[in-house]
Amino acid sequence: MADIRFEVAGIGNAIVDVIAEAGDGFLAENGIAKGGMTLIDEARANALYAAMPPAIEVSGGSCGNTIAGVAALGGRGAYFGKVRNDQLGEVFTHDIRSLGVSFETAQATEGPATARCLILVTPDAQRSMSTYLGACAGLGPDDIDEDVIAASAITYMEGYLWDPEGAKQAFLKAAAAAHRAGRKVSLSLSDSFCVDRHRDDFLRLVRDEVDILFANESEILSLYQTQDFDEALALARKDCSWAALTRSEAGSMIIADGEVHKVAAVRPERLLDTTGAGDLYAAGVLYGIAKGFDPVTSGKLGSLAASEAISHFGPRPQTSLKTLAETAGLL
Amino acid sequence: MADIRFEVAGIGNAIVDVIAEAGDGFLAENGIAKGGMTLIDEARANALYAAMPPAIEVSGGSCGNTIAGVAALGGRGAYFGKVRNDQLGEVFTHDIRSLGVSFETAQATEGPATARCLILVTPDAQRSMSTYLGACAGLGPDDIDEDVIAASAITYMEGYLWDPEGAKQAFLKAAAAAHRAGRKVSLSLSDSFCVDRHRDDFLRLVRDEVDILFANESEILSLYQTQDFDEALALARKDCSWAALTRSEAGSMIIADGEVHKVAAVRPERLLDTTGAGDLYAAGVLYGIAKGFDPVTSGKLGSLAASEAISHFGPRPQTSLKTLAETAGLL
Numbered sequence: 001m002a003d004i005r006f007e008v009a010g011i012g013n014a015i016v017d018v019i020a021e022a023g024d025g026f027l028a029e030n031g032i033a034k035g036g037m038t039l040i041d042e043a044r045a046n047a048l049y050a051a052m053p054p055a056i057e058v059s060g061g062s063c064g065n066t067i068a069g070v071a072a073l074g075g076r077g078a079y080f081g082k083v084r085n086d087q088l089g090e091v092f093t094h095d096i097r098s099l100g101v102s103f104e105t106a107q108a109t110e111g112p113a114t115a116r117c118l119i120l121v122t123p124d125a126q127r128s129m130s131t132y133l134g135a136c137a138g139l140g141p142d143d144i145d146e147d148v149i150a151a152s153a154i155t156y157m158e159g160y161l162w163d164p165e166g167a168k169q170a171f172l173k174a175a176a177a178a179h180r181a182g183r184k185v186s187l188s189l190s191d192s193f194c195v196d197r198h199r200d201d202f203l204r205l206v207r208d209e210v211d212i213l214f215a216n217e218s219e220i221l222s223l224y225q226t227q228d229f230d231e232a233l234a235l236a237r238k239d240c241s242w243a244a245l246t247r248s249e250a251g252s253m254i255i256a257d258g259e260v261h262k263v264a265a266v267r268p269e270r271l272l273d274t275t276g277a278g279d280l281y282a283a284g285v286l287y288g289i290a291k292g293f294d295p296v297t298s299g300k301l302g303s304l305a306a307s308e309a310i311s312h313f314g315p316r317p318q319t320s321l322k323t324l325a326e327t328a329g330l331l
Numbered sequence: 332m333a334d335i336r337f338e339v340a341g342i343g344n345a346i347v348d349v350i351a352e353a354g355d356g357f358l359a360e361n362g363i364a365k366g367g368m369t370l371i372d373e374a375r376a377n378a379l380y381a382a383m384p385p386a387i388e389v390s391g392g393s394c395g396n397t398i399a400g401v402a403a404l405g406g407r408g409a410y411f412g413k414v415r416n417d418q419l420g421e422v423f424t425h426d427i428r429s430l431g432v433s434f435e436t437a438q439a440t441e442g443p444a445t446a447r448c449l450i451l452v453t454p455d456a457q458r459s460m461s462t463y464l465g466a467c468a469g470l471g472p473d474d475i476d477e478d479v480i481a482a483s484a485i486t487y488m489e490g491y492l493w494d495p496e497g498a499k500q501a502f503l504k505a506a507a508a509a510h511r512a513g514r515k516v517s518l519s520l521s522d523s524f525c526v527d528r529h530r531d532d533f534l535r536l537v538r539d540e541v542d543i544l545f546a547n548e549s550e551i552l553s554l555y556q557t558q559d560f561d562e563a564l565a566l567a568r569k570d571c572s573w574a575a576l577t578r579s580e581a582g583s584m585i586i587a588d589g590e591v592h593k594v595a596a597v598r599p600e601r602l603l604d605t606t607g608a609g610d611l612y613a614a615g616v617l618y619g620i621a622k623g624f625d626p627v628t629s630g631k632l633g634s635l636a637a638s639e640a641i642s643h644f645g646p647r648p649q650t651s652l653k654t655l656a657e658t659a660g661l662l
Contacts, residue, residue, distance in 0.1 A: 021649070049425060050429075052425070052429060053429050054390065054399070054425075054426040054427075054429050054430060054647065055422075055425070055426065056387050056388065056645065057387065057388035057389070057422060058387045058388070059385065068385070086417075086418055087417055087418040087419050087444070087445075088418050091386075091388060094380060094381070094383070094385075094386070095385040095386065096385075098381075098383060098384050098385050099385060113418070114418075314387065318352070
């Protein structure tokens with residue numbers, strides 16, 4: 001087996017977040033589903049942006065945030081995702097590379113602009129997302145470097161990849177390459193609406209391809225079409241060797257080789273913006289598994305990373321998670 | 332005299348800030364003058380950006396921040412500044428218009444990109460700025476709408492306009508138009524290095540053209556080439572009908588028609604990033620003067636707005652200054 005050069009390789013929709021604060025009235029007036037992620041086209045993106053208050057721009061994308069989190073924990077990360085050669089594409093590229101992450105996916109030189117996610121944060125710290133996928137539609141299997149996948153302990157992919165057709169093919173190619181090399185494949189279900197769009201495919205993936213599953217409560221309920229969390233947990237335990245199921249401030253349940261472990265959430269210094277909480281939780285758990293830590297320690301790393309993410313605006317760590325984890329006695 | 336449609340019209344370099352946290356070591360390694368603003372070319376901007384940690388992008392520009400502050404206080408603002416028709420130009424345009432500010436300067440359709448200011452914030456909350464002026468070089472007298480100037484109680488201009496040649500001509504045209512209409516002209520000295528570059532011109536402006544001067548301690552000392560603040564204050568009192576001289580946490584001195592008033596600083600909830608403090612102070616004072624408030628009330632509005640700016644990352648208000656000022660009994 002080749003040496004491991006990366007704890008986690010990620011494949012995702014490469015997105016720049018455009019974040020503004022707004023009241024519930026703004027969501028209602030503009031027909032935005034609270035707490036969810038809605039795909040929008042360019043015309044809608046332009047109209048919604050024009051209506052939005054002043055915003056900040058910051059690199060995002062669910063899987064990109066997770067890989068940034070792995071790097072902030074001291075891990076080695078690689079990322080695959082498609083931006084255009086425009087200013088926001090440069091922003092995305094700069095931000096992930098400056099963390100030491102390997103990001104070599106060729107930029108699109110024509111076609112739609114770099115993807116944007118318009119995020120409205122309400123006073124209750126919830127985020128409501130409207131995503132224009134733009135250049136992400138250009139990601140395909142040719143963008144996947146199998147040598148990088150084979151040199152990564154875990155290949156982590158977001159369910160959102162199932163939205164653009166080419167990205168789905170990239171996912172399947174990477175999963176096959178990872179397993180051929182004896183590595184693990186991990187999937188995040190991303191969003192309950194995303195699960196609704198792709199339930200049959202996701203069920204097959206979870207049963208046949210995925211070694212480590214990430215889902216929050218509404219996503220796992222949607223996957224198994226049940227209202228009963230314990231039932232969903234039992235089904236996930238049957239389908240996956242590892243699964244991490246999150247329940248916001250109630251913490252998470254980690255299934256590892258048939259055993260179920262309960263992990264507490266970490267209360268943040270302050271609760272400002274939940275964007276990135278699930279992504280950073282995944283970063284902690286993946287880093288722990290890749291390093292061979294036990295399930296509870298891995299889960300605690302996830303809880304710690306998530307608590308950092310929700311204490312500020314923007315989805316990526318603003319401080320060294322490695323230092324935080326060392327202070328907490330987890331590293 | 333025409334009706335007043337705007338409390339303040341501003342003319343400035345239209346810039347998007349790229350803000351990252353860094354230690355003093357990073358400043359030293361990269362030859363960045365701490366606390367100041369250095370002009371850089373595109374090659375240096377690209378090299379410095381590549382070396383920078385992950386960043387957030389947010390609209391900035393000294394005068395743009397001030398006009399945003401006037402709008403956040405409930406005032407009507409107009410802004411003149413040059414961006415390119417690129418993604419960061421759209422960001423700048425969106426952010427200032429979404430505050431209700433009139434911003435109609437034609438975007439450049441060719442030539443350099445929208446200006447960027449690379450800002451490193453050190454743990455002591457100081458900001459060190461490296462500015463690539465890009466499209467700002469294209470601002471000229473043709474961009475100034477004299478009807479807007481004539482309809483504005485105060486026309487406010489940043490000293491930084493003296494750096495690109497065309498902007499200087501725009502400044503002089505606007506000052507003349509304001510005075511012809513019986514309006515006031517205000518200048519910020521911007522930065523002590525900027526004063527060093529243009530001292531003779533600034534002295535002439537202060538004596539002949541400017542009705543309301545803004546300067547911090549190092550800028551006013553540089554203007555009058557003295558080490559003695561009281562001497563500088565006395566000279567400013569002779570040269571200007573109004574002047575607001577700021578001394579960070581020691582507050583400010585406001586000269587109004589020969590009388591000197593001392594105004595205390597407002598202690599912020601927390602001190603995170605001093606970017607925009609001077610710009611927002613000017614917003615409060617200008618709004619107060621435009622509304623006919625007394626010098627001390629105007630100064631207190633400035634102190635309050637500055638304290639909001641330094642309590643978060645980014646140079647522009649993140650909350651309604653009007654509500655803050657009402658709560659403080661100033662509006």
